[in-house]
Amino acid sequence: MMNQLLNDGGWLLKALSSGAWSIFGTVSEKALTVVTYILVSREVPPEQFGYLIVVLLTMELFSYVASFGVRENIIRTKNCSSDFYGDCLYFIRIVAASLVLILVGIITPVSYYVAGVEVSSLYIYMALFPYFSCLNTFYQGILQRRMQFKALAIRRAGIAVFSGAVGIISVSNGQGVLSLIYAKYAYVLLDYIVLRYISRFRLESDFSVPGLFRIFSFGWKVSISQVMNFFSSKQTEFITVSFFGPQALAILDVGRKVLVTLYSVLMTAVTPVSLSVMTSTSAPMTAYHLVVRGLVVLLVPFVAIIGVNSEEIIDVVFGSKWNESASLLAIFSFGVMAQPISWHLQNICLNKGRPGLAIYLNLINLLVSASLLLYSAAVYGSLDSLVEFFVVGLFVSAIMKITFLCIVLKLRGLPFFMHFVESVCIFFSVFYLLPVIDAGDHIVNYFSVALPDWLLLFLTLFIHGLILLPYIIVRIFLLNSKLSELKGN
Numbered sequence: 127m128m129n130q131l132l133n134d135g136g137w138l139l140k141a142l143s144s145g146a147w148s149i150f151g152t153v154s155e156k157a158l159t160v161v162t163y164i165l166v167s168r169e170v171p172p173e174q175f176g177y178l179i180v181v182l183l184t185m186e187l188f189s190y191v192a193s194f195g196v197r198e199n200i201i202r203t204k205n206c207s208s209d210f211y212g213d214c215l216y217f218i219r220i221v222a223a224s225l226v227l228i229l230v231g232i233i234t235p236v237s238y239y240v241a242g243v244e245v246s247s248l249y250i251y252m253a254l255f256p257y258f259s260c261l262n263t264f265y266q267g268i269l270q271r272r273m274q275f276k277a278l279a280i281r282r283a284g285i286a287v288f289s290g291a292v293g294i295i296s297v298s299n300g301q302g303v304l305s306l307i308y309a310k311y312a313y314v315l316l317d318y319i320v321l322r323y324i325s326r327f328r329l330e331s332d333f334s335v336p337g338l339f340r341i342f343s344f345g346w347k348v349s350i351s352q353v354m355n356f357f358s359s360k361q362t363e364f365i366t367v368s369f370f371g372p373q374a375l376a377i378l379d380v381g382r383k384v385l386v387t388l389y390s391v392l393m394t395a396v397t398p399v400s401l402s403v404m405t406s407t408s409a410p411m412t413a414y415h416l417v418v419r420g421l422v423v424l425l426v427p428f429v430a431i432i433g434v435n436s437e438e439i440i441d442v443v444f445g446s447k448w449n450e451s452a453s454l455l456a457i458f459s460f461g462v463m464a465q466p467i468s469w470h471l472q473n474i475c476l477n478k479g480r481p482g483l484a485i486y487l488n489l490i491n492l493l494v495s496a497s498l499l500l501y502s503a504a505v506y507g508s509l510d511s512l513v514e515f516f517v518v519g520l521f522v523s524a525i526m527k528i529t530f531l532c533i534v535l536k537l538r539g540l541p542f543f544m545h546f547v548e549s550v551c552i553f554f555s556v557f558y559l560l561p562v563i564d565a566g567d568h569i570v571n572y573f574s575v576a577l578p579d580w581l582l583l584f585l586t587l588f589i590h591g592l593i594l595l596p597y598i599i600v601r602i603f604l605l606n607s608k609l610s611e612l613k614g615n
Contacts, residue, residue: 156387158290162309165297167380168445176372177241178303179379181248183363184233185310188256190352194221195345197267198476211327215264217341222260229253251307258314265321274324281320289313347481351472354488358523361495362516369503378509380444381454384432389465392425410477414470415541421466422549423601427594430556433459435586442583450509457513459557461520463549467542468524471531478535487527494526495519560590 167175196214230253238246269278293309301308357364367375432439436455440448475483495516502515524546532539577585 156286156391158286158293159309160383160387162290162293162297162306163383164443165294166303166305167376167448169297170302172373172376172447173371174244174303176367176374176376176379177245178248178306179363179375180241180245180367180372181252182306183360184229184249185252185255185259186360187353187356188225188229189259190356191221191225191349193260193263193267193345193349193352194218194342195348195481196341197263197270198348198481199341199344200264200267201271211268213338213341214267217338217345218260218264220338222257225256225260226253229256248303248307251304252310255310255314258318262314262317262321265318265325265327268325268327269321277324281317281324285313285316285320288316344481347485348476351481351484351488354485354492355472358488358491358495361492361499362512365499365503366509366512369507370509374509377448377450378454378513380440380448381451381513382458384439384443384455385429385458385462388425388429388432392421411474411537411541414474415545417470418466418545419548419601421469422545422552423598425466426462426549426552427556427598428591429459429462430553431560431587431590431594433557434560434590435583438579438583438586442579453510454513457510457517460553461517463546463553464517464520464524466549467545468520468527471527474531474535474537480535483531483534486530490526490530491519491523494523498522556594560593 166178170178194217196218200211200214229249234246234249234253237249266278289309289312292312293305296305296308363375363378366378433456436459437449437452440452440455444451471487472484475481475487498515498519499512502512506512528539528542531537532542
């Protein structure tokens with residue numbers, strides 16, 4: 127039986143192993159990044175921290191543009207020749223140089239006149255960051271195509287230790303907001319060196335103009351979709367800084383940092399694996415639904431735990447000056463009920479050979495969220511209401527995007543609906559059950575001593591996790607049976 131599993135479902139086992147390595151690498155990377163973020167947030171005033179977040183938002187936008195569909199193109203192309211790789215590398219170099227010129231020639235001068243020297247100087251510090259970030263996406267695409275997730279994970283973990291050390295040392299030496307910038311440079315530069323080495327890629331051909339146009343014809347759709355997705359996901363930040371200022375932006379960012387980090391870990395780990403699995407099987411939609419079910423099982427209960435303990439998490443981790451962020455964290459946690467279902471809809475479009483459809487998906491998300499957020503900011507004028515409308519927008523846009531895909535691609539809508547039902551049932555069960563089981567009070571009463579806040583928080587989260595463990599184990603066994611069915615098909 128084991129031999130049959132290895133022979134018939136070898137791709138699946140490889141994918142699952144790849145996902146585990148991806149999670150390991152991403153967790154290693156994010157852990158020290160978050161540590162640096164926390165230390166900086168404790169040291170600098172909220173307004174100054176807000177300026178840094180604005181600059182980092184720009185860099186994140188550039189990272190969405192940086193790939194320009196090249197990484198996805200490399201992963202999905204059946205037969206990649208040396209000429210194709212050469213065209214991809216030259217194309218990504220053109221994109222990288224263009225982003226640097228835009229940053230130095232346009233964004234920096236504009237930021238000086240709009241926000242002053244504090245923001246423009248931060249942009250100057252980040253001037254070369256987009257160039258290396260772009261090049262790294264090319265080498266990542268090669269390794270992801272080969273499903274060398276173990277190598278990617280080990281490299282990510284090692285680089286994270288180095289860049290995290292740079293950030294922490296910079297904070298301890300009083301560098302303030304520059305500490306995060308130093309850490310990011312340390313990461314992207316070392317990452318470039320390591321990726322070039324482990325990919326073993328050697329450029330063997332010059333570029334061809336028709337090849338560049340072919341890459342552009344695929345990539346512009348992916349890039350526009352990703353940019354729209356960025357603005358859709360970051361609308362809250364843009365509207366917050368526009369209506370309430372950089373200090374409010376900092377409060378918002380701290381409030382969602384824990385969840386954003388968790389989502390980023392899972393998205394980075396699961397997305398390439400999901401696309402590879404969908405490409406490798408004759409039942410791509412079944413693979414998609416299995417990925418979503420796995421995300422619901424692993425993500426929703428733990429986000430509910432975070433929402434229940436939001437006040438304690440913000441106070442212990444970030445400090446009392448960020449207590450306003452606690453209510454935002456609790457509200458943000460409700461959004462987890464909608465997100466796993468819609469996260470990988472773009473992969474469906476790519477697998478079906480319809481990357482242009484992803485543009486419409488993100489357009490739906492953009493229009494729905496923008497309307498609700500602008501209405502909230504203009505009418506209610508508070509961060510709490512803004513985040514509440516943001517969560518509502520997640521549900522509305524998810525339903526509209528799924529309906530659109532089901533109509534255009536003739537997909538069955540019932541499996542998507544069942545994901546929603548399971549996600550909502552799990553979240554509300556956990557969110558309203560755990561406060562009844564007040565672990566913190568029980569721990570204090572048991573020990574009859576005043577425990578440090580961090581230890582009390584840790585024990586509370588640990589107990590809440592143990593309560594949910596039997597459910598997760600049962601669901602894993604049920605998913606295993608579905609995986610066997612997929613293997614049989």
